[in-house]
Amino acid sequence: MRATSDEVLIGRIAQGDRLAMQVLFARHHLRVYRFVLRMVRNEATAEDLISEVFLDVWRQADKFEGRAAVSTWLLSIARFKALSALRRRGEEALDDEKAAAIEDHADDPEVTLAKKDKGAVLRQCLTRLSAEHREIIDLVYYHEKSVEEVAGIVGIPEATVKTRMFYARKKLSELLKEQGIDRGWP
Amino acid sequence: MNTTNENERSELESLLPWHAAGTLSAREAQSVETALARDPELKRRYELVRGELAQTIHLNETLGAPSARVMTELFAKIDAEPKRHAAPSLNIGVRIAEFFGALSPRTLAWSAGAAALAIVLQAAVIGGIALKEQSAGYQTASVAGAASGDGSYALVRFRPQATAADITRFLETNKLSVAGGPAAGGLYRVRIAETKLPKAERDQRIQSLQSDDIIGFIAPTE
Numbered sequence: 001m002r003a004t005s006d007e008v009l010i011g012r013i014a015q016g017d018r019l020a021m022q023v024l025f026a027r028h029h030l031r032v033y034r035f036v037l038r039m040v041r042n043e044a045t046a047e048d049l050i051s052e053v054f055l056d057v058w059r060q061a062d063k064f065e066g067r068a069a070v071s072t073w074l075l076s077i078a079r080f081k082a083l084s085a086l087r088r089r090g091e092e093a094l095d096d097e098k099a100a101a102i103e104d105h106a107d108d109p110e111v112t113l114a115k116k117d118k119g120a121v122l123r124q125c126l127t128r129l130s131a132e133h134r135e136i137i138d139l140v141y142y143h144e145k146s147v148e149e150v151a152g153i154v155g156i157p158e159a160t161v162k163t164r165m166f167y168a169r170k171k172l173s174e175l176l177k178e179q180g181i182d183r184g185w186p
Numbered sequence: 187m188n189t190t191n192e193n194e195r196s197e198l199e200s201l202l203p204w205h206a207a208g209t210l211s212a213r214e215a216q217s218v219e220t221a222l223a224r225d226p227e228l229k230r231r232y233e234l235v236r237g238e239l240a241q242t243i244h245l246n247e248t249l250g251a252p253s254a255r256v257m258t259e260l261f262a263k264i265d266a267e268p269k270r271h272a273a274p275s276l277n278i279g280v281r282i283a284e285f286f287g288a289l290s291p292r293t294l295a296w297s298a299g300a301a302a303l304a305i306v307l308q309a310a311v312i313g314g315i316a317l318k319e320q321s322a323g324y325q326t327a328s329v330a331g332a333a334s335g336d337g338s339y340a341l342v343r344f345r346p347q348a349t350a351a352d353i354t355r356f357l358e359t360n361k362l363s364v365a366g367g368p369a370a371g372g373l374y375r376v377r378i379a380e381t382k383l384p385k386a387e388r389d390q391r392i393q394s395l396q397s398d399d400i401i402g403f404i405a406p407t408e
Contacts, residue, residue, distance in 0.1 A: 015270070016269065016270040018261070018264065018265075021261075021264065022261075025257060025260065029252065029256070029257075030251055030252075033249075033251065033252045033256075034246050034249045037249055038246070038249070043250075043252075046252070047252045047253060047255070047256045050252060050256060051256050051259055051260045051263070054260050055260060055263050055264065058264050058267065059267070117389075118237075119237075119240070119241050119244070119389075122237065122238065122241040123241045123244060123245045126238075126241060126242060126245050127245070137238070137242055138242065138246065140203050140204060140207055140209075141203065141206075141207055141238065141239045141242035141243065142242050142243055142246040144207050144208070144209055145209065146204060146209040146210075147204060147209075149209075162200040162201075165200070165203055166200060169203070169235075169238065172238065183234055184230075185231055185234055
């Protein structure tokens, strides 16, 4: 049981409580880092970005209205920062095909080994999804965000969240099929 | 299957990822459960979703962690920020939370006691199950298996809808014992075999356990 809720910590941070900031950072930085890393695919950039995210939290804590969970707010800020960084790097033009080509380690011994393990093949295919599809899969499965929360973070209608998730999973099935695994869906 | 049923199935199918992650409302979760019970194809597709969930968690958990420089640099920047004057928060949610936080221990004792009792009861149920599975004597959950290095283990998260009776049934049916937890994210360390199984056999065992409805997440662990 947590002694202090995230909302209370944000209230204290708004009043300049450095310790509250340390607690909030300790509680959330790992997930925020992983979320950002999956978007920017560069550890040093991801580290810089989470520092920026939490600095924003320090500066804007008094503007937090509590309409969403603090973790959802953090991911929203992180997403904005990551997209800005990607634009600066000029990677927004990457389409699925190019991204897949970059991630395609067809001759990698790990892949050869992975083919013997369905779970490993699935993970490999997850890394080959487009940024948009990776994002929604991660938010739903790893960050445990509801339809409403994903809609808030990504800035799309709830119906689009479900549609995007469907297409992300469909693409995953296609990638698996390329690797010789037919899931019989969709 | 007529159009109405197709539409209904399609809508329910779109909810499967959130059902697997345990983030649906109780009403939606019940609708999905009912549909899964009567629709074998939907159930098959749900297993695909659960596989995706497990591997997404696995993938993210292997991403590592940021270096210590992040925290050092962040707080150096924070320390360089202009000092702000403490002002009462205007946010009603925070004020309510702060209000409860400020109550005396005695005042809080009754409500906290009730909440603690619920947690203790839940822990007792699972702890009781764990002890029941031990052959003889008493071992703490954290000691069991950890020191000996024997046995095969999995990290398990039960679905939020699972009752204590469901968990008991699952553990007894599959001859499992709880070795530790709950850790962050409601994960339990469960012993799935008395001996250290070969990888293939362990994976097969986990795959078999994964098919049970009460499992939200399961992955091998040491």
